[in-house]
Amino acid sequence: MKLVPQHFAPLARGLHWAMAVMLLAMLFIGAGMVASVSERHVWLLNVHKPLGIALLALAVVRLCVRLGTRQPPLPADLPMPQALAAKCSHGLLYALMLILPVLGWAMVSAAGDPVTLAPGVQLPALLAANAGTFALLRKTHGYLAYLLFLTVLLHLAAALYHGLIRRDGVLRSMASGR
Amino acid sequence: MTEPLPAPALILRLALIALPVVVLAAGLAYVHGLFDPGRLTPALFVDTLQANNGVYAGYRRNHAKGVCVTGWFDSNGQLQGVSRAALFAPGRTPVVGRFALPSGNPYAPDSSVPIRSFALRFTQADGQQWRTGMNSMPVFAVGTPQAFFAMLKAGSPDPATGKPNPDTLKAFFASHPETAGFLAWVKTAHPSASYATERYDGLNAFYVVDTGGKRAAVRWRVTPLGQQAQASQGEGSDYLAQDLEQRLAVGPLRWRLEVAFAAPADPTDDASKAWPAERRTVVAGTVVLNKALAQNEGPCRDINYDPLVLPDGIQASADPLLPARSAAYADSYLRRTREVGALHAHPEARP
Ligand code: HEM
Numbered sequence: 412m413k414l415v416p417q418h419f420a421p422l423a424r425g426l427h428w429a430m431a432v433m434l435l436a437m438l439f440i441g442a443g444m445v446a447s448v449s450e451r452h453v454w455l456l457n458v459h460k461p462l463g464i465a466l467l468a469l470a471v472v473r474l475c476v477r478l479g480t481r482q483p484p485l486p487a488d489l490p491m492p493q494a495l496a497a498k499c500s501h502g503l504l505y506a507l508m509l510i511l512p513v514l515g516w517a518m519v520s521a522a523g524d525p526v527t528l529a530p531g532v533q534l535p536a537l538l539a540a541n542a543g544t545f546a547l548l549r550k551t552h553g554y555l556a557y558l559l560f561l562t563v564l565l566h567l568a569a570a571l572y573h574g575l576i577r578r579d580g581v582l583r584s585m586a587s588g589r
Numbered sequence: 590m591t592e593p594l595p596a597p598a599l600i601l602r603l604a605l606i607a608l609p610v611v612v613l614a615a616g617l618a619y620v621h622g623l624f625d626p627g628r629l630t631p632a633l634f635v636d637t638l639q640a641n642n643g644v645y646a647g648y649r650r651n652h653a654k655g656v657c658v659t660g661w662f663d664s665n666g667q668l669q670g671v672s673r674a675a676l677f678a679p680g681r682t683p684v685v686g687r688f689a690l691p692s693g694n695p696y697a698p699d700s701s702v703p704i705r706s707f708a709l710r711f712t713q714a715d716g717q718q719w720r721t722g723m724n725s726m727p728v729f730a731v732g733t734p735q736a737f738f739a740m741l742k743a744g745s746p747d748p749a750t751g752k753p754n755p756d757t758l759k760a761f762f763a764s765h766p767e768t769a770g771f772l773a774w775v776k777t778a779h780p781s782a783s784y785a786t787e788r789y790d791g792l793n794a795f796y797v798v799d800t801g802g803k804r805a806a807v808r809w810r811v812t813p814l815g816q817q818a819q820a821s822q823g824e825g826s827d828y829l830a831q832d833l834e835q836r837l838a839v840g841p842l843r844w845r846l847e848v849a850f851a852a853p854a855d856p857t858d859d860a861s862k863a864w865p866a867e868r869r870t871v872v873a874g875t876v877v878l879n880k881a882l883a884q885n886e887g888p889c890r891d892i893n894y895d896p897l898v899l900p901d902g903i904q905a906s907a908d909p910l911l912p913a914r915s916a917a918y919a920d921s922y923l924r925r926t927r928e929v930g931a932l933h934a935h936p937e938a939r940p
């Protein structure tokens with residue numbers, strides 16, 4: 412009989428924590444750069460784009476890892492609504508992680524701007540230039556980014572709730588293990 | 590589930606859960622400017638431009654009245670030793686440009702201001718772009734975004750009269766001595782009868798970068814090549830676009846692209862200070878325009894002439910106006926691209 416895993420696979424845990432830090436950084440960079448007219452605006456935007464594309468690559472790898480490894484099950488005694496909320500919020504996190512950088516890339520393309528990651532390093536346009544499309548994508552990029560932020564906060568609170576109140580091993584399954 | 594926690598421990602742990610959530614949320618609100626409403630933001634710039642000029646759906650919030658032009662840049666290769674940008678190698682690069690008046694009102698009469706502007710987008714074969722916006726004056730009025738904002742505020746309509754208060758503007762100029770160069774120029778300047786006869790200055794400093802990574806500080810401008818001023822300006826208040834059409838019907842219009850190199854002591858972070866005219870200047874080639882198109886349907890409409898869209902081989906200087914322009918143009922661009930539908934509904938109809 413195969414043992415039910417108690418922990419996430421090491422690669423899954425590594426990706427989880429690295430991306431958690433990078434995504435939070437991206438949210439702070441994004442929110443900060445649109446509220447600045449100083450040198451910081453440019454500096455942050457020049458980090459935002461390559462880091463966002465790096466996160467897209469990591470999100471794809473992470474999805475593969477998720478589909479290719481076994482996850483520890485949620486505690487059997489977890490009330491049904493909580494279990495459902497966990498599943499839905501995880502789904503939302505994956506979706507936003509993949510969609511946001513694609514939106515960023517697509518909206519820069521729709522503005523007719525070169526998708527520049529570093530001087531002389533440029534990605535192809537995802538879409539043809541179109542003003543209406545740009546405006547829609549740019550607004551969506553903002554709204555979904557702040558939705559991601561709210562979901563991350565909820566996720567964080569839930570993880571700590573498992574670790575500090577329920578003490579049911581859910582937090583440990585992502586924090587440690589072989 | 591493990592044993593229930595005693596009440597004090599439970600409260601402490603709930604507080605421990607809330608703490609990082611609150612800290613992160615407050616941190617994001619902080620970087621977004623929620624706790625300092627006075628912070629100079631792109632939105633505050635554009636709100637102020639709108640307060641001064643009115644809101645005209647679909648139009649640029651500054652430099653609103655203009656016309657699209659297309660053509661090409663013929664590089665003579667003179668600059669390729671100091672800039673590795675592909676467009677400076679000998680050859681031809683297509684351009685999409687826009688002439689405009691500086692006001693945020695798309696119905697401003699052409700004679701209302703002595704300043705005209707010229708924006709250009711060069712698209713290299715490798716997809717990299719160079720965008721630049723230039724004005725027909727030798728210096729900018731101010732050197733910092735803070736001073737520019739103060740100038741906009743000083744020009745805001747007085748709630749009592751609905752018009753800018755001349756005394757407020759006077760007080761602004763008196764308290765900003767860096768505007769002297771600009772004011773001296775304004776005294777001698779007249780609204781030109783044509784876009785074609787103007788010289789347009791990039792004003793902000795940049796670096797050109799060679800293949801070895803060596804940088805040199807520059808400012809660029811375009812100077813008209815052989816375009817004759819006519820005896821008098823055209824009829825009405827929209828004579829500039831007509832003049833452009835008439836000239837292009839006869840043949841293409843040309844400007845020389847001139848790049849001036851800074852001496853070590855020249856300011857590269859202050860667009861209100863001109864560099865001496867005798868600075869070494871390299872002619873990089875010729876900008877040739879052969880077509881004009883109304884801006885509401887033309888190819889320049891959806892271009893954000895963000896001065897920080899630069900090809901490899903040109904870099905921004907530390908001029909603080911550059912990031913402020915880039916940020917404010919993005920905000921203006923988002924507002925107007927959401928409204929492009931309004932432009933089709935009332936093509937150039939007067940309000
Ligand atoms: C995980 C990925 C990403 C996250 C979490 C993220 C987050 C954000 C946030 C929070 C904002 C500010 C929104 C607002 O307040 O309106 C923003 C703006 C922006 N993002 Fe992203 N972003 C991501 C990926 C990307 C990518 C890949 C690109 C482009 C290649 C990009 C380009 C931009 C641009 C151009 C802006 C607007 C800048 C301006 O208007 O001045 N983003 N992003």
Ligand code: HEM
Pocket residue numbers: 634635638648649650651652655687688689706707708721722723724729733734737790791792793860892893894910913914917918921922925
């Ligand atoms: C902090 C200072 C400045 C602010 C806040 C500012 C603001 C703006 C805004 C909001 C627009 C409309 C952008 C759009 O919707 O596409 C604009 C257009 C323009 N600005 Fe500025 N500007 C500043 C300084 C300058 C300087 C120093 C120059 C000259 C070198 C300049 C030249 C232009 C030109 C040529 C355009 C018209 C571009 C076009 O035809 O599309 N601006 N400006």
